[in-house]
Amino acid sequence: MEKISVIEGVAVPFRRSNVDTDQIIPAVFLKRVTKTGFEDALFHGWRQDPDFILNRPEYAEPRILIAGPDFGTGSSREHAVWALRDFGFRAVISPRFADIFRGNSGKQGLLTGTIAEEQVMELWDRLEAEPGMSARVDLVEKTVTVGELSFEFDIDDYTRWRLLEGLDDIGLTLRDEARITEFEGSRESWRPRTLPVR
Amino acid sequence: MSIATSTEPHSAESEIPDRPRTLAEKVWDAHVVTKGENGQPDLVYIDLHLVHEVTSPQAFDGLRQAGRPVRRPDLTIATEDHNTPTLAIDRPIADLTSRTQIETLRRNAEEFGIRLHPLGDVEQGIVHVVGPQLGLTMPGITVVCGDSHTSTHGAFGAMAFGIGTSEVEHVLATQTLPLKPFKTMAITVEGELRPGVTAKDIILAVIAKIGTGGGQGYVLEYRGSAIRSLSMEGRMTICNMSIEAGARAGMVGPDETTFAYVKGRAHAPEGEDWDAAVEYWKTLATDEGAAFDAEVFIDAAELEPFVTWGTNPGQGVSLSEAVPDPAQYVDPNDQAAAQRALDYMDLEPGTPMKDIRVDAVFMGSCTNSRIEDLRAFASIVKGRRKADHVRVMVVPGSARVRLEAEAEGLDKVFEEFGAEWRFAGCSMCLGMNPDQLAPGERCASTSNRNFEGRQGKGGRTHLVSPLVAAATAIRGTLSSPWDLETAGEEAR
DSSP, rough: OOOOOOEEEEEEEEOOSSOBBHHSSOGGGGGGGGGOOGGGGGTTTGGGSSGGGGGGGGGEEEEEEEESSTTTTTOOOHHHHHHHHTTTOOEEEEEOHHHHHHHHHHHTTTTTEEHHHHHHHHHHHHHHHHOOOOEEEEETTEEEEEEEEEEEOOOOOOOHHHHHOOOOOHHHHTTHHHHHHHHOOOTTTSSSOOOOOO | OOOOOOOOOOOOOGGGGSSOOOHHHHHTTTTTEEEOOOOOOOEEEEEOOOOOOSSSHHHHHHHHHHHHOSGGGGEEEEOOOOOSSSSSSSOOOOOOOHHHHHHHHHHHHHHHHHHEEOOOSOOOOOOOHHHHHHHHHOHHHHHHSGGGGGGGGGGGGGGEOOHHHHHHHHHHHHSEEEEOOOOEEEEEEESSOOOOOOHHHHHHHHHHHTTTTTTTTTTEESSSSSHTTTOOHHHHHHHHGGGGTTSEEEEEEOOHHHHHHHSTTTSSSOEEEEEEHHHHHHTOOTTTTTTOOOEEEEEGGGGOOOESSSSTTTEEEETTTOOOOOOOOOHHHHHHHHHHHHHHTOOOOBBBBGGOOOEEEEEEETTSSSHHHHHHHHHEEEEEETTOOOOOEEESSSSHHHHHHHTTTTHHHHHHHTTTTOOOSSGGTTTTOOOOOOEEEEEEEESOOOTTTTHHHHHTEEEHHHHHHHHHHSBBOOOOGGTTTTHHHHHO
16 A cells, blocks of 8 residues: 555545445446546545536546544445545545444555534635636545645554554554464364355 | 365454444454554455446446456346336346346456346346355354445345445455444344334335435344244345435344245255354354444334435334424524425325325335345235236345246235236336336335436325335225224234
8 A cells, every 4th residue: 555644635625424435436337347547536526516526627637535423434435545545535524424334444554533513614615716726635644734724534553554664554553364263273173164055 | 366264253253342242243353454553444355246237337447457367257146126117127228228237237247257137037137135045144253245235134144235336346356345343233023013114114104214324334133022923024124224214234143034044045055054153153142241433222012103204214203193384493404304205295284194195116126125025915906906006016036036926926916906017126216217207297106215217307205114105005095904894803
C-alpha cells in the first residue's frame, strides 16, 4: 500500500446523512471479479440526476468528500471503497462512519477522519461559497483545512500508523505466525470443522 | 498441516480479568492470539469462515498474487447465494457476469481446497441459513463472512460479524483478524409479546429507537424474558439486523433452546465433545454484575406490528401510525433525510400506513427465510387468495428449507394462495439476480434493507415481518394480522 501523509485537492460538500453502501455502489456492480475500474459505478443511482453534485464541472476531479453522519452504513461491500478510490477520492470526512466501511477504507488507503457535525456544516457552507475549492487533509497533523477553517480530525492511532507507513496487514500478522500455530494447538476438539464433510 | 486439539478450554487464563464479564467479552477473551498493546489491535482467532461468490474473488486473487495458501480450509465453507437464479436452476445462468462470478468461486474453491455447496446441492442457500443448518454455527465461537448480515450467527452466543474483502483475504491467509475490542450494549426486552407481534417487530422497533448509527462500535447483547422466549429462528432474525442499527455484531446468551437446536446436526459435536461443549457453553452467559457500556430497555407488551416508511431501517413506525412529517425532526440532517426519503418513497406526511397500497410482497432473505418463517407466513395465507394486484414471491433460505417446506405441504399452500414458490437464494432482498422490483413498484418485504434501489432501481421497500407480509398480500395494502377477520385464531 502507498504511504499517505498529506492529501490536497477538490473537496465536495456532500450534504447527505446515512449514505449507505448500496448508494455508494448498487449491488448490480458487485458481479465483477476485479478490484479496479469501479469509477463508473460510484453513486450510480444519484448520478442519473444531472444536478447531482458530482455531475457538476467544478467537481469533475474530486479528492476529498465531506459527508453527513453515518457514512457507509449497510452492506459490507468493500467495492464501496474501491469505487470512491477509483473515482479519485483519497479521503472522506464525516461526523460518524459505519464500522465495516471504516475498516475497509483503512485496508485500501482511503483516509477516513471524523469531526463534529457542526464542523462539517461549517465546511459545507465554506465549500459551497466557492465551489471547486481545494481542501487539505494532513494525516501527520490530523487536520482538515478549507481556506481559513481548520479542524482536527479523529482517526485511530493504529490505522493512522499503517497509512503513514503504507503497511500490509497480512504481512504484519504473519510475523506472529508462531503464536497462531501455538493458539491452534490449544483449541478444543468440539469446535466446528467444515472438513471432512459430515 | 497437523493441528493438535484438546478438550480443555483455551488456556490463556492469566490474561483473563478477574471481574464479572459479559458474554461478548468471554467469547472475545477466548480468541485472543496476541493482546494488542499501546493502541494496537488484538489478534483474534476465527473459528468459522463463511464464503460466497460476491466478496471473495478479489481475496483469492490476492492470495494467488502473494503465493499464499488458505491456512485452514477445514474452518472454511463456501456456497452460492447472492447471484443465483431462483427459477430454472438446472439451466446455465443467463446473466453472463453473474455466471462468471459463480464460476470464479467454483474455480477458487477447487484450487484452494475449500468445501463448496453449489447451486443444485441440497446444502446450497443463503450463507447465514446454511451455517446454522449444518450445525457449524454454535455457541462460543467466532464467525466471519464477507457479508454484513453475518451478525445472524450471534443468535447462538457466537461472536459473528461481517468483514470486507481485504479482511476475507486476511482470514483466508491467517485465520485471524487484527481487531480492537468492541464496546458492549445491553438491549433488554422484557415482557410478553402480543399475538401477531414477532422477532422482526422487536428488531425494527430497536432500530427505530437507537437509529442506524446507535450501535456503531458496539456488540449488542439481546436479553430479557421476551428474547428468552424466542425460538432460534426468531433470535437469528433479531441478531441479523443488528448491523442495521450500526452494530457489527449482536448476541444472545446460549441456553437450552440453543443447545436443542444445535444437537444432532451434521457438524454438531458428538459424545464427549458434546458434553465438554455444553459444559463450556453454560459458562458463557453474562455474569451477574458485569457492566455494559450502554443499555436500552424495551417493553415487549407495548410493541405492535412494525413497518418502515423511509429509506433506512431506522425510519419505522407501528403499523397503526401514519407517515411522519419531516418537520417534526429537530436535527436538520434528520429532517433533510426524512424529506428525501418521503420524496423517494412517494409518500405524504400524515397518510395512515395501512392506506399504503403495495404492488409486491417478498417473503425471504437471511432475515426471514427459515422454515419457521415460512410456516408463519403459511399460517396466515392458508386457504386464502392473494389480492389480485399484488405479486407474491416466496423464496426459501436454502435448498434444504425448500425440501422441508415441501415435505410439510407449504409449497401447495403458497401456490393455492397465488404466490410464486422459488428456489433458494438472496433473491429480491438485493436483486443481484433477476428478482427485482420495477421502477416505482412498492414492496412489503421481509428482508432487512429499505435503501433506495435496493430491491431494484426505483423500487420502494417497506420492511415487515412474515405475518405482516402475509396480511398485506391478502389485503393489498400494508396490513397487520390483526386486520384479518379471524386474526385472533391465526396470528399465533
